[in-house]
Amino acid sequence: MPKVxxxxxxxxxxxxxxxxQAARMIGGDVVPPAMCYYSKLKTSGGYCRTCIVxxxxxxxxxxxxxxxxxxxxxxxxxxxxxxxxxxxxxxLEARKGVVEFLLIxxxxxxxxxxxxxxxxxQNLAYDHGAAKTRYDFERRKFExxxxxxxxxxxxxxCILCYRCVKVADQLTDGRVHGVMNRGDVSExxxxxxxxxENDFSGNMIDVCPVGALTDNTFRFKxxxxxxxxxxxxxxxxxxxxxxxxxTKGNELLRVSARKNKYAEVEEWICNDCRFEHKNxxxxxxxxxxxxxxxSVISQNHYENxxxxxxxxxxxxxxxxxxxxxIKEVYTQAQIENxx
Amino acid sequence: xxxKLLIEHVHVPGIETLEVYRSKGGYASVEKALKTMSPxxxxxxxxxxxxxxxGGAGFPTGMKWSFLAxxxxxxxxxxxxxxxxxxxxxxxxxxxxxxxxxLIEGMITSSYALGAHTSYIYIRGEYFYVAxxxxxxxxxxxxxxxxxxxxxxxxxxxxxxxxxxxxxxxxGEETALLESLEGKRGNPRIKPPFxxxxxxxxxxxxxxxxxxxxxxxxxxxxxxxxxxxxxxxxSTGTKLISASGHLNKxxxxxxxxxxxxxxxxxxxxxxxxxxxxxKLKACVPGGxxxxxxxADLLLTTANGDKRMMTYESLSDGGFATGSMMGSGxxxxxxxxxxxVRSTWNFSRFYHHESCGQCSPCRExxxxxxxxxxxxxxxxxxxxxxxxxxxIQRKIEGNTICPLGDAAAxxxxxxIRHFREEFEYHxxxxxxxxxxNHFHKQSFISSKQSVTI
Numbered sequence: 129m130p131k132v133x134x135x136x137x138x139x140x141x142x143x144x145x146x147x148x149q150a151a152r153m154i155g156g157d158v159v160p161p162a163m164c165y166y167s168k169l170k171t172s173g174g175y176c177r178t179c180i181v182x183x184x185x186x187x188x189x190x191x192x193x194x195x196x197x198x199x200x201x202x203x204x205x206x207x208x209x210x211x212x213x214x215x216x217x218x219x220l221e222a223r224k225g226v227v228e229f230l231l232i233x234x235x236x237x238x239x240x241x242x243x244x245x246x247x248x249x250q251n252l253a254y255d256h257g258a259a260k261t262r263y264d265f266e267r268r269k270f271e272x273x274x275x276x277x278x279x280x281x282x283x284x285x286c287i288l289c290y291r292c293v294k295v296a297d298q299l300t301d302g303r304v305h306g307v308m309n310r311g312d313v314s315e316x317x318x319x320x321x322x323x324x325e326n327d328f329s330g331n332m333i334d335v336c337p338v339g340a341l342t343d344n345t346f347r348f349k350x351x352x353x354x355x356x357x358x359x360x361x362x363x364x365x366x367x368x369x370x371x372x373x374x375t376k377g378n379e380l381l382r383v384s385a386r387k388n389k390y391a392e393v394e395e396w397i398c399n400d401c402r403f404e405h406k407n408x409x410x411x412x413x414x415x416x417x418x419x420x421x422x423s424v425i426s427q428n429h430y431e432n433x434x435x436x437x438x439x440x441x442x443x444x445x446x447x448x449x450x451x452x453x454i455k456e457v458y459t460q461a462q463i464e465n466x467x
Numbered sequence: 468x469x470x471k472l473l474i475e476h477v478h479v480p481g482i483e484t485l486e487v488y489r490s491k492g493g494y495a496s497v498e499k500a501l502k503t504m505s506p507x508x509x510x511x512x513x514x515x516x517x518x519x520x521x522g523g524a525g526f527p528t529g530m531k532w533s534f535l536a537x538x539x540x541x542x543x544x545x546x547x548x549x550x551x552x553x554x555x556x557x558x559x560x561x562x563x564x565x566x567x568x569x570l571i572e573g574m575i576t577s578s579y580a581l582g583a584h585t586s587y588i589y590i591r592g593e594y595f596y597v598a599x600x601x602x603x604x605x606x607x608x609x610x611x612x613x614x615x616x617x618x619x620x621x622x623x624x625x626x627x628x629x630x631x632x633x634x635x636x637x638x639g640e641e642t643a644l645l646e647s648l649e650g651k652r653g654n655p656r657i658k659p660p661f662x663x664x665x666x667x668x669x670x671x672x673x674x675x676x677x678x679x680x681x682x683x684x685x686x687x688x689x690x691x692x693x694x695x696x697x698x699x700x701x702s703t704g705t706k707l708i709s710a711s712g713h714l715n716k717x718x719x720x721x722x723x724x725x726x727x728x729x730x731x732x733x734x735x736x737x738x739x740x741x742x743x744x745x746k747l748k749a750c751v752p753g754g755x756x757x758x759x760x761x762a763d764l765l766l767t768t769a770n771g772d773k774r775m776m777t778y779e780s781l782s783d784g785g786f787a788t789g790s791m792m793g794s795g796x797x798x799x800x801x802x803x804x805x806x807v808r809s810t811w812n813f814s815r816f817y818h819h820e821s822c823g824q825c826s827p828c829r830e831x832x833x834x835x836x837x838x839x840x841x842x843x844x845x846x847x848x849x850x851x852x853x854x855x856x857x858i859q860r861k862i863e864g865n866t867i868c869p870l871g872d873a874a875a876x877x878x879x880x881x882i883r884h885f886r887e888e889f890e891y892h893x894x895x896x897x898x899x900x901x902x903n904h905f906h907k908q909s910f911i912s913s914k915q916s917v918t919i
Contacts, residue, residue, distance in 0.1 A: 174657040175825050177865050196864040202657050225861025229830035262854060265837045288823060307652065307823075310635070312833045314823035 130207035134158050134181075135215045147200035147211055148179055152390065159390075160213055161223075161252050163230070163337050164289035165201035167392055172294050173201035176287065177226045178252060182219045185210035197222055220256075227256045230287050232263040233312060234338070241285065243339030245352040246419075248391055249287060270315060275305070276323040278344050278403050279333060283315045286340035292316060292332040299396060300326035316340070327366055330402040334385045334393050345403055346374075346382040355381055357417035362410055366398035372417050373408075378442070380406050389420040408442065468736065469723040470697060472685040472705050473678070477565045483600060485607040488568040494613060496576045496687035501621040504687075509580035513683065515691030517703035522548060522639075522676030523754065523794040524869075525778050534663040535581060536671040544672040545583040546648065547574060547680050549590040549597075550632055550639035553754035554816055555796030558707035559677035561719040563590075563597050567604035571627065573680035575613060576687050578625050581673055585626050589644050592634035601629050636820035640868045641674040642666075643822065654824045655868035676794075678707055698724035702777035706795055712750075713801035715739035728752070728774045728781075729766050732799065745801035748911050749885070752781055753793020755813045756873030758880030759806065760790050786880065802909035806888050808902075810881040811839035817874035828871035831862040835878055842889060845896030852889045856882050 129140045132150050135158050141150045149167070151159045160181055165173030173179075180197040188208025197219060200211070212219060231253060238244040270283035288307070293316065296305035304322040307314050318324055324332075333341050355374040362369045374382040383402050385393040405411065481487040488494075500509050514529030535543060547570065551559040563570055570588070578586045590598045605627055608614045616624045630648055632638045638647045642656035645667050666672025682704060686694045695703045702724040711717045714732070716739040722731065731737045732747065741747050747762040766774055769788035774780050778792045800809065818832040838855050841847045859875035859882075866872070882889060888910060892899045901907075 174867060177825050177827055180865060199657070199867075222861060222865055225857075226827055226865060229826045229834075229861070232830050232834060263834065265834075287826065288829065290824075309823075310637075311818060311821040311823045312829050314829070 130205050130209070132205045132207075132209045132211060134211045135213050141205055145205050147181055147183075147198075147203050147205055147209075148173075150205050151181075151200065151211075151213065157214055160200050161256065162201055162390070163248055163252060163287060164291060166291050166294070166335055167390075168396075169291060169294040169298060169335070172289075172291055174199045175290055176230065178223060178230070178256070180219065180223060180226065182212040182216045183209060184212055223256055224258065227252055228258060228262070231257060231261065233268050234287065235267055235269075235284050237285070241339040242342045242347055242352075243285075243336075247339060248337035268312060273317070274323070274344070275318055275332075275341075276325060276329065278330065278399065279324070280342050280344050280347060281316060282340050282342065283317075284340075285338045286316055287338055288314060288316070289337055291335040291337070292341055295332050295335055296324065296329070299328040299331060300324065302326075305332075327398045327400065328396055330399045331385065331393065331396050333402075334387070337391070343382060343384075343402075345406070349381045350374075350376050357419060359386065359414040359417045360411035361414065362401065362405065362412065364398060364401050366400060368395045368397070369401055370395055371397055371401055371411075373411060373413070375408070378408070380408050380411075386417070413442070469721070469726065470705065471721045472694075473562060473569065473681050473707060474566065474719070474721050477561075482566055483568070483604065485568060485604070485611055488566065492688075493568055494572050496684045497572055497579075497613060498619065500576045500579055500687050501619050501623055506580045506582055509576065509683075509687060512686055512691035513580070516686040516694040517691075517698075517701060518679065518682055518686060518694070519702070519778060520676060521678035521682065521706065521794070523553070523756075523791075525792060528675065528679055531663070531675075532581060532673060534661075535673055536664050537582070538671070542585065542668075542670045543581055543583045544667045544670055545574065545578045545581050545586040546641075546644065546667060546672055546674045547586070547588040547677055548639060548641065548644055548674050549588050549594070549677045550636075550644060551594075551677070551794070552591055552636040552639050552820075553756065553794050553796055554813065555711055555751060555798045556709050556754045556794045557711075558709045558719050558795055560594055560597055561709070562677060562681055562707065563594070564600055567601050568608070569681045569684060570601070570677055571604055571608050571613070573683045574627055575608075575618070575625060577673075577675070577680055577683050578627075579623055580683075583673075584624050585628070587648060587667075588627070588629045589632060589638070589648055590629060591632050591638070595631060598629050598631050605629065635822075636816075637822045637868075637870060640870065643868065644674060645672065654822050655870075657867055699775060699777050700779055702779060702792075706776070706792075708776070708795045708797050710738050710797040710799070712797075712799040713742045713745065713747075713804065714799050715742050722776055724775075724777045726776050727766075728776055731776055731797075738799070741799065741801050743801065743803075745803060745909070746911060747799060748802045748804060749800045749806060751790075751796070751798040751877070753791045754796030755798070755816065756869075756876055757791040757793040758786050758789075758876050759809075759884065760880070761884045764788050764884070765790075786876070787883070790880070802911045803906045805843070805899075805905045805910075806881050806885040807839065807843045807892050807899075810877055811836065811843045813877045814839050814874065817870065821870060821874070825867045825871070827862045828866045828874065831858050831871070832874045834858055835862075835874070839878070842892050843899065845892065845898075845900045847889075847893050847896075849890070849893050851893070852882060852886065 131140050134151050160179040162179045163176035179200045181200040183194040185191045187206035273281040275281050296303050304319045308317045333343050355376045358373045360373045371383050385397045476482050476491045510532050518528045519525040637643045638653040640655045643653045647653035662672040697704050705721050708720050720737050733740050749761050750765045751759045768783045781792045783789045814836040818836040821828045821832045823829045838851050859878045862871045863875040
């Protein structure tokens with residue numbers, strides 16, 4: 129198995145591991161940010177260039193350094209490779225440049241954007257961006273497009289990560305979704321505005337790192353940090369039925385897939401679960417969802433609340449509405465035990 | 468007079484027909500290769516010749532060919548890159564338009580050497596009429612038995628197709644070209660794997676420039692050693708140079724790579740001096756993406772040596788005081804030219820042609836263009852010059868394909884060598900608002916002026 133050294137930490141990884149995956153195995157600060165790479169989507173990555181790293185030694189066999197920074201998400205580890213990420217000031221400077229490029233045409237309309245609070249670009253800008261923009265020209269604008277009646281495309285915010293294109297390519301059949309035009313006027317589009325009618329098209333919303341693809345059923349309902357995320361499940365014939373419910377008071381505002389700490393979906397969910405089951409009684413609530421990757425939501429310390437109280441409260445609200453009673457609320461530990 | 472290997476017969480009437488081409492010794496290399504040589508022997512000759520890729524990067528062709536993977540039972544392809552779109556470069560068009568059979572002959576010999584049975588010529592959409600000429604020539608070659616099944620009774624089969632692109636500069640990047648040829652959007656692929664391992668339809672593929680493939684003909688005919696005798700050092704053979712700009716005799720010239728830049732510009736055999744009796748101010752020696760050089764650094768290197776028209780000499784001194792041979796798009800500027808305007812023009816081109824796949828190039832090229840536009844039109848600020856420098860530095864090397872570098876280099880070189888001119892644009896906004904500002908009052912920095 130090849131051994132790779134990233135920021136002076138050595139790790140042994142299976143053959144065919146990328147530098148980014150190896151860094152994720154180490155964890156912590158070593159992990160480069162990734163805006164376009166998505167481990168569940170084949171051929172994703174390599175476009176945004178935020179995950180670039182410096183390879184100071186190609187391999188044990190050929191110790192020459194690589195001449196340019198490489199995209200860690202698409203470069204495979206070789207035995208004896210030495211990689212610099214946070215230990216190289218030039219690289220951090222280059223990454224800062226990439227973040228600046230991603231932001232110059234982004235509208236920075238976070239105050240009115242539904243993605244704010246769970247936005248990968250926002251997080252990236254906090255970590256690697258500059259405090260002030262040097263761009264003083266007009267930013268590009270596009271008209272909003274409906275992709276079907278459930279998904280809204282606001283191309284102005286898009287950073288062209290191609291993740292949604294890969295979802296359309298790999299999860300749905302009869303692809304009618306791709307990139308049109310080129311350069312800084314390229315746009316994500318369904319072919320001549322064909323609606324994407326497919327059971328898994330909603331996953332585009334979850335993979336979008338910015339607010340370009342949003343859930344039409346959730347738009348402008350609430351800021352995400354005012355909602356309470358709950359793990360829940362239902363028996364679904366199309367998907368695993370394992371979701372996160374975003375609730376506010378007794379209202380279920382949004383259903384989304386569960387994401388891991390790298391903001392990647394754990395299991396794809398179907399449109400039926402996502403859009404058509406907006407009643408609490410449709411779901412078996414497992415407990416509060418711990419959100420690690422989004423600072424704003426995790427600031428709520430929501431996971432520390434008393435589960436029994438929560439159960440009583442939800443049941444009270446459901447009773448008030450005359451709905452079905454929630455069977456059981458499990459703690460995180462109980463769920464682990466069950467598994 | 469230097470030797471001409473590629474365009475010797477260009478002025479022979481009817482050279483575009485097989486009959487006349489054959490009467491001038493055409494298709495001899497195919498006969499020689501198929502009848503007397505093994506494919507490996509052809510590759511060996513190309514290695515000996517020291518031929519370097521004529522598309523811009525100058526990678527040794529023999530070495531590129533020897534990298535081609537040869538898994539059994541998998542097709543191999545040769546693709547000719549005729550997507551010549553670099554501003555300032557028009558040598559391939561000239562060659563294909565005038566002597567289409569030279570390319571076809573090169574394709575047959577090279578395909579034989581590489582063991583390819585299907586080969587493609589990917590030509591840019593704007594060269595539609597050239598594609599017609601090539602198709603006509605291919606038809607003639609099929610009819611005469613130079614293409615198709617069992618060529619010359621050797622048992623070697625080859626089909627040759629012309630594929631017309633839709634007119635995108637990015638499709639000249641080899642992996643974008645392959646994507647486009649496969650019928651997909653012309654976006655560069657992420658490398659590795661390189662085309663020599665997984666190229667067209669996932670099969671091992673060699674992509675070569677038109678001139679490179681045409682040069683295979685004299686190499687096979689005369690032998691690699693003979694070809695290597697022309698030129699200096701690792702720059703062997705002849706090179707087509709497309710000269711444009713403020714020259715008395717712009718055009719396509721075939722040079723032996725042993726003449727000096729000075730001779731090329733001023734001798735009557737080639738460009739015949741700078742037009743309008745003006746002084747030479749600057750020159751882009753290898754197509755729009757290579758660094759621009761001021762006259763003094765163009766004619767002599769930083770060490771004081773005469774600069775020659777070779778790969779090594781043109782890049783002598785690195786980017787600090789040198790440039791590149793590139794694709795041979797030689798653009799000369801006299802003292803009436805505005806370097807800021809020219810840089811803006813190049814920047815506008817790269818902005819327009821960026822595929823938009825990776826962020827530094829997609830966003831950075833547009834940003835640079837806007838700043839240069841502002842500077843050129845007298846709305847710039849002094850900080851803009853440093854900002855431009857910083858932007859180009861952050862694009863260079865951080866992109867998937869070399870288009871990002873190609874967009875960054877001209878801007879970097881213009882600021883490096885002509886900063887005074889940028890500052891002039893900020894200091895005298897009223898003067899530069901006139902688009903012909905340097906026509907009325909030429910601008911040339913005293914240290915860069917060269918009198919011949």
